[in-house]
Amino acid sequence: MNAPAAGLPSPRTRRILSIWLPAMAMDRWRQGASERRELDDKPLVLIADTAHGPRIEAANRAGAAAGARAGMMLADARTLCPEIITAPSDPAGDLAFLEKLAVWAMRWGPWSAMDAPDGLLVDVTAVPHLFGGEEGLLADVASAFARRELAMRCAIAPTAGAAWALSHYAAPGTILRGEEDAETRLGELPVAALRLDQDVITVLRRLGLKKLGELTTIGRDAIQRRFRNRKSPAANPLIRLDQILGRVPEPLLPVAPQQMPLVQRRLMEPIRHRQLLDQVVADLAEDMARELEGRGEGARRLELGLWRVDGEVTVRRLELAAATREAAHIVRLFAAKLDDIDAGFGIEMLRLRASWAEPLALDQADIEAAAENHGIALSALVDRLTVRLGPEAVSRPVPFASHIPERAQRWHKPLEPEPASQGQLAFHKRPLKLLDRAERIAVLYATPDGYPQRFRWRGEVHEVARVEGPERIAPEWWRERGATRLRDYYRIEDQRGRRYWVYRLGIVGDGRGGAPDWYLQGLCA
Amino acid sequence: MSQPDLASLPTTAFEDVATLAARRSARWRPGLASQQGKALHSEIFASSREAAGAGATLALALDDWRNVPRGEGEEADDRRAVLWVQTRDAARLGGRPYRAGLPKDLQARVIHVLAQKAEDALFAMEEGLRCRDLAFVIGEVAGNPKALDFTASRRLTLTAQKHGVPLFLLRVDAGRDLSSARMRWEITSAPSNAPEWNAQAPGDPAWKAELFRARSHAPGEWILGETAQGLVANKTREDTDRAVVNWTAGLQHRRTPRRA
Numbered sequence: 001m002n003a004p005a006a007g008l009p010s011p012r013t014r015r016i017l018s019i020w021l022p023a024m025a026m027d028r029w030r031q032g033a034s035e036r037r038e039l040d041d042k043p044l045v046l047i048a049d050t051a052h053g054p055r056i057e058a059a060n061r062a063g064a065a066a067g068a069r070a071g072m073m074l075a076d077a078r079t080l081c082p083e084i085i086t087a088p089s090d091p092a093g094d095l096a097f098l099e100k101l102a103v104w105a106m107r108w109g110p111w112s113a114m115d116a117p118d119g120l121l122v123d124v125t126a127v128p129h130l131f132g133g134e135e136g137l138l139a140d141v142a143s144a145f146a147r148r149e150l151a152m153r154c155a156i157a158p159t160a161g162a163a164w165a166l167s168h169y170a171a172p173g174t175i176l177r178g179e180e181d182a183e184t185r186l187g188e189l190p191v192a193a194l195r196l197d198q199d200v201i202t203v204l205r206r207l208g209l210k211k212l213g214e215l216t217t218i219g220r221d222a223i224q225r226r227f228r229n230r231k232s233p234a235a236n237p238l239i240r241l242d243q244i245l246g247r248v249p250e251p252l253l254p255v256a257p258q259q260m261p262l263v264q265r266r267l268m269e270p271i272r273h274r275q276l277l278d279q280v281v282a283d284l285a286e287d288m289a290r291e292l293e294g295r296g297e298g299a300r301r302l303e304l305g306l307w308r309v310d311g312e313v314t315v316r317r318l319e320l321a322a323a324t325r326e327a328a329h330i331v332r333l334f335a336a337k338l339d340d341i342d343a344g345f346g347i348e349m350l351r352l353r354a355s356w357a358e359p360l361a362l363d364q365a366d367i368e369a370a371a372e373n374h375g376i377a378l379s380a381l382v383d384r385l386t387v388r389l390g391p392e393a394v395s396r397p398v399p400f401a402s403h404i405p406e407r408a409q410r411w412h413k414p415l416e417p418e419p420a421s422q423g424q425l426a427f428h429k430r431p432l433k434l435l436d437r438a439e440r441i442a443v444l445y446a447t448p449d450g451y452p453q454r455f456r457w458r459g460e461v462h463e464v465a466r467v468e469g470p471e472r473i474a475p476e477w478w479r480e481r482g483a484t485r486l487r488d489y490y491r492i493e494d495q496r497g498r499r500y501w502v503y504r505l506g507i508v509g510d511g512r513g514g515a516p517d518w519y520l521q522g523l524c525a
Numbered sequence: 526m527s528q529p530d531l532a533s534l535p536t537t538a539f540e541d542v543a544t545l546a547a548r549r550s551a552r553w554r555p556g557l558a559s560q561q562g563k564a565l566h567s568e569i570f571a572s573s574r575e576a577a578g579a580g581a582t583l584a585l586a587l588d589d590w591r592n593v594p595r596g597e598g599e600e601a602d603d604r605r606a607v608l609w610v611q612t613r614d615a616a617r618l619g620g621r622p623y624r625a626g627l628p629k630d631l632q633a634r635v636i637h638v639l640a641q642k643a644e645d646a647l648f649a650m651e652e653g654l655r656c657r658d659l660a661f662v663i664g665e666v667a668g669n670p671k672a673l674d675f676t677a678s679r680r681l682t683l684t685a686q687k688h689g690v691p692l693f694l695l696r697v698d699a700g701r702d703l704s705s706a707r708m709r710w711e712i713t714s715a716p717s718n719a720p721e722w723n724a725q726a727p728g729d730p731a732w733k734a735e736l737f738r739a740r741s742h743a744p745g746e747w748i749l750g751e752t753a754q755g756l757v758a759n760k761t762r763e764d765t766d767r768a769v770v771n772w773t774a775g776l777q778h779r780r781t782p783r784r785a
Binding site (some may be wrong): 096133197376377378379382384385388389392393394395396398399405408409411414418424429430431432433434436457459460463466467468475491493494495497498499522523524525 | 555564574575576577579580581583584606610616619620621622623624625626627634635636637639640641644648649652653655656657658659689690713714715716717719725729730731733744751764
């Protein structure tokens with residue numbers, strides 16, 4: 001199949017609505033209080049304080065007519081128009097306002113993203129028929145923003161980049177259909193429509209490239225050479241061009257409002273004793289379990305905050321191996337974490353928050369009591385062990401693609417799915433246990449390239465009775481330095497039947513060091 | 526009254542039953558789990574200089590696991606995990622389990638716990654015994670730590686009995702101290718049989734196993750071996766009769782029912 005992936009909308013069929021609010025800061029300031037509307041006819045600017053004095057962030061229509069521009073110093077504007085009125089700007093409030101707008105804009109599509117500082121992107125794929133076509137959708141957008149008295153320009157295109165370019169630099173309400181030739185439609189736009197950094201736009205202007213269409217006339221190779229060191233999309237016109245035309249994907253971060261399950265208890269009387277604290281934690285855990293059950297979720301991470309009377313806040317964090325909403329289990333795990341709590345003059349508020357929750361289907365409790373399985377589940381066991389022994393202590397060996405024995409096994413979290421790996425060839429037997437570090441042994445051999453006849457390990461001499469080998473394992477040149485020596489592994493059995501896995505590091509005359517050393521690495525069953 | 530009064534029965538009836546039961550169970554042998562159920566708490570004493578202890582432990586555990594009778598409606602393969610608890614000392618002396626060298630059945634099922642102290646290892650083992658999703662628990666403790674006294678071992682036995690999860694406690698370089706384990710083994714390596722195709726190579730692992738204390742078996746000594754068919758045990762000496770008879774006699778004497 002040549003189509004990208006079945007089920008996913010291809011770039012051609014996607015529809016993105018870009019909304020640009022050119023005067024958002026000023027519109028928001030104007031709606032802040034009713035008496036501000038009376039200043040519409042007078043020159044007004046929003047200013048921010050900088051190291052060089054106040055600078056204009058936004059100007060209203062009358063102010064712009066008087067000569068004030070965003071980015072200008074206030075002193076310069078005052079010389080042009082002495083009666084200019086000033087008000088402080090509020091960038092943080094603007095951002096919060098934009099985020100609310102993004103959530104509000106989800107009325108036109110299933111998800112929306114902020115395009116800071118003054119734009120919104122809404123995915124309207126397969127939605128326009130609800131508004132009577134895309135023209136109807138744009139008309140609805142225009143009327144909705146007009147009701148809120150926000151100046152706005154919008155456009156719909158198959159990619160976010162194209163929609164952004166059209167909303168900023170084309171006539172308001174432009175629609176670029178999927179079957180149209182995007183390259184020619186967008187060719188007339190200025191290069192600034194590519195969302196590039198100012199210095200890159202300056203470079204392009206100096207090169208004589210003013211319109212998007214001109215970028216393709218000088219050949220892709222030339223631009224590629226000119227910007228070969230620029231990896232960020234905002235600094236490389238070719239990446240931006242490909243994003244506009246849908247040749248490379250452009251990930252967007254949607255604003256999906258989500259609430260964490262949160263329960264809290266404010267206490268009439270501050271508590272100072274462990275017994276009472278345990279009771280409150282148990283109550284909180286039950287509240288949390290109910291909350292999670294209502295949402296069909298289970299908690300993976302829980303944070304318990306304890307507010308003390310004297311202003312100290314203690315936070316205890318808990319991570320669970322599998323999603324759970326068993327109150328008793330949560331209480332038990334927290335009990336181990338509350339041992340070193342200092343209550344001071346008392347704890348007056350407790351709050352339990354599930355900052356990471358996963359869907360967990362409701363399951364039916366056992367019908368008959370006799371069918372109830374006694375004992376705890378594996379995930380609960382892992383949680384208990386992790387809480388007491390630490391997250392590193394509980395692990396599971398998983399294979400890893402490597403020839404070197406100690407590297408061929410890695411330790412992962414116990415309940416994670418096993419990573420995909422190639423099946424291992426069972427030509428050679430491997431030891432049951434591997435020492436943490438291979439231990440050096442002193443060896444007596446008949447020939448330097450042969451197997452050992454006697455060796456000393458941890459102060460005891462072993463006579464070798466039987467040998468199998470060598471199994472030669474070459475160093476992994478793609479991981480290690482070039483001077484690493486190869487290993488010749490032998491499986492040996494001594495006079496009393498003890499079986500070991502030893503290796504010789506290097507061979508005589510390989511030019512990578514002197515006489516090779518011997519190591520004992522594994523113990524066979 | 527549905528149940529007969531036990532005290533009214535003749536003593537001989539109990540003695541016969543006791544003798545029969547003792548005869549049947551007198552000797553440990555591989556595959557015994559099919560009749561008696563799993564051995565719930567075993568201790569295996571071994572040296573840290575060899576992996577014989579761990580190898581034999583796995584062989585014994587898997588022997589029980591394969592032979593235990595299936596309950597009603599338990600048709601699915603038992604794919605439960607195995608908990609392997611090691612103290613840091615035990616891991617340093619004897620190494621950690623290596624996945625490629627484990628028995629095929631276990632490779633994807635081992636969950637390893639590295640405990641800093643013996644107390645932590647005991648905690649991990651006890652929690653593991655309470656878990657219904659574990660096939661068995663292997664503990665590896667080096668030396669004779671103070672925490673692992675008779676009380677602790679009794680606690681482990683009771684937990685294992687209550688939840689039916691077997692515990693195999695591997696005592697690395699330890700003395701035979703007091704313990705409530707149901708079976709106590711001493712394991713050392715034994716020379717392996719020569720493989721068919723290369724007589725010079727080490728063959729299938731073999732261990733010399735001494736059962737020096739057991740609750741329901743006579744003590745004895747075997748050469749254990751792991752083959753494709755499973756665990757095989759050959760007696761080292763022909764000492765069958767007298768030891769068993771003596772031991773059975775002692776058992777009979779002990780089992781005489783007390784009258785109310």
